[in-house]
Amino acid sequence: MPHLFSPLTIKGVTLRNRIGMSPMTMYRSVEGRMDDYHVSYLGARAAGGFGLVFPEQIAITPDGRTTVSCAGIYDESQLEGLERVCRIITSMGGVPAIQLGHTGRKGSLVTPWEGGHMLPPDHPKGWQTKAPSAIAYGGDFAHAPEELTVAEIHGLYEEYARSARWAVEVGFEWIEMHYAHGYLGASFFSPIANHRTDAYGGSLENRTRFHLEALDAVRAVIPERVPLTMRLGSDDLNPDGTQFDDSVVAIGWMKEHGLDLADLSVGGNTDDMRENIFNTPSAFVQRANRVRTEVDIPVAASWNLGKPQNADAAIKDGLIDLVLLGRPALSNPHWPVWAARELGYDNPFGLVPEDWGWWLRNFRADQESIGFPAVSEETAGAPAATVMPTQGLKVALDVDVEPGEATLDGVPLHDAA
Ligand SMILES: Cc1cc2nc3c(=O)[nH]c(=O)nc-3n(C[C@H](O)[C@H](O)[C@H](O)COP(=O)(O)O)c2cc1C
Numbered sequence: 031m032p033h034l035f036s037p038l039t040i041k042g043v044t045l046r047n048r049i050g051m052s053p054m055t056m057y058r059s060v061e062g063r064m065d066d067y068h069v070s071y072l073g074a075r076a077a078g079g080f081g082l083v084f085p086e087q088i089a090i091t092p093d094g095r096t097t098v099s100c101a102g103i104y105d106e107s108q109l110e111g112l113e114r115v116c117r118i119i120t121s122m123g124g125v126p127a128i129q130l131g132h133t134g135r136k137g138s139l140v141t142p143w144e145g146g147h148m149l150p151p152d153h154p155k156g157w158q159t160k161a162p163s164a165i166a167y168g169g170d171f172a173h174a175p176e177e178l179t180v181a182e183i184h185g186l187y188e189e190y191a192r193s194a195r196w197a198v199e200v201g202f203e204w205i206e207m208h209y210a211h212g213y214l215g216a217s218f219f220s221p222i223a224n225h226r227t228d229a230y231g232g233s234l235e236n237r238t239r240f241h242l243e244a245l246d247a248v249r250a251v252i253p254e255r256v257p258l259t260m261r262l263g264s265d266d267l268n269p270d271g272t273q274f275d276d277s278v279v280a281i282g283w284m285k286e287h288g289l290d291l292a293d294l295s296v297g298g299n300t301d302d303m304r305e306n307i308f309n310t311p312s313a314f315v316q317r318a319n320r321v322r323t324e325v326d327i328p329v330a331a332s333w334n335l336g337k338p339q340n341a342d343a344a345i346k347d348g349l350i351d352l353v354l355l356g357r358p359a360l361s362n363p364h365w366p367v368w369a370a371r372e373l374g375y376d377n378p379f380g381l382v383p384e385d386w387g388w389w390l391r392n393f394r395a396d397q398e399s400i401g402f403p404a405v406s407e408e409t410a411g412a413p414a415a416t417v418m419p420t421q422g423l424k425v426a427l428d429v430d431v432e433p434g435e436a437t438l439d440g441v442p443l444h445d446a447a
Pocket residue numbers: 052053054055056086087129208210211261295332333334335336354355356357358
């Protein structure tokens with residue numbers, strides 16, 4: 031039975047464990063480009079043991095960004111930064127994943143720390159948003175989008191395909207389409223945001239057309255070995271919005287259009303939700319499991335899986351295939367190592383690059399002083415399972431040293447601690 035530290039193979043890509051860093055928008059780009067900030071921040075998470083590393087939602091068009099400070103893959107000048115990001119993640123043993131996004135009627139914002147509200151189309155840092163229907167989200171998203179024409183919808187497939195092709199060229203090995211959180215794809219799916227009367231609105235089949243045609247467009251241009259996944263806004267938690275039952279049916283269709291894994295998340299098409307998923311432990315795990323069981327497709331979930339025992343149980347109990355961590359990855363770049371220690375898996379330092387791992391294993395410190403939280407009494411001594419050896423940085427060591435036998439200038443390291 032797999033556990034959190036078992037490898038996961040989807041198509042031609044194997045993750046060293048079942049822990050992914052969930053995409054998180056950092057609002058740190060200039061002209062949509064990634065730079066040293068992103069390289070260091072993402073490299074740290076890959077070095078900390080995350081098997082899959084998503085940067086953030088990366089926009090396929092300038093008006094697909096959330097703010098003017100968000101990253102994009104619509105201009106060749108953005109490729110160098112993205113390539114550097116891929117290189118650092120890969121060199122630390124992680125798999126770089128891209129989340130292709132378009133914010134639809136939830137774009138043209140200022141950053142959260144500037145208030146997060148929407149700018150009018152004529153503001154120098156704003157733009158006219160586009161969406162399936164000309165319906166404003168409301169609240170802080172006050173300005174109405176324009177309705178996309180069918181020709182514009184078809185043009186977006188070309189942008190998805192071009193972005194996916196560029197993504198593979200710069201080194202991404204996993205492609206996710208962001209169709210959740212009230213952004214463009216999610217709003218096509220939701221009767222709250224989509225009032226169209228053409229082939230893209232109305233019935234479930236029509237509201238899923240934007241998903242299936244975009245999947246076809248992307249699948250056609252990426253190598254077979256590259257997993258194609260979708261973060262789906264699978265439930266608006268509102269009787270008038272996206273219903274989870276519909277999502278289960280639609281994911282079945284998506285599987286036939288090349289979807290390799292479904293990443294279940296919230297619809298985000300309204301603030302009026304009957305359930306607070308934002309701080310409920312393992313909030314989307316049972317829903318994801320329903321998809322796994324009924325559609326027979328691998329699934330991922332995020333939302334409050336940062337307690338190692340919950341994350342591990344979600345895998346061990348066969349509920350989901352991949353755990354995605356957002357806020358826990360922000361707060362602790364070495365979350366996988368901490369979790370491995372907490373859960374009693376042996377060789378937790380096999381998750382970090384070999385040269386650091388060597389020191390941490392061999393130059394034994396007082397466990398309370400090592401810099402990782404001490405293993406809690408609750409879990410210490412739990413049955414050990416084996417952590418896969420790191421696929422990270424390999425450092426040429428000319429001696430093969432067992433724990434406890436290492437020396438530094440002739441002094442046994444374990445005594446020196
Ligand atoms: C700062 C921040 C930025 C986020 N940006 C994105 C994003 O770009 N794309 C996305 O799909 N989700 C985004 N999310 C949601 C996370 O990926 C994740 O699904 C959510 O935080 C729940 O997981 P958690 O409970 O582990 O934090 C963001 C979350 C945070 C905290």
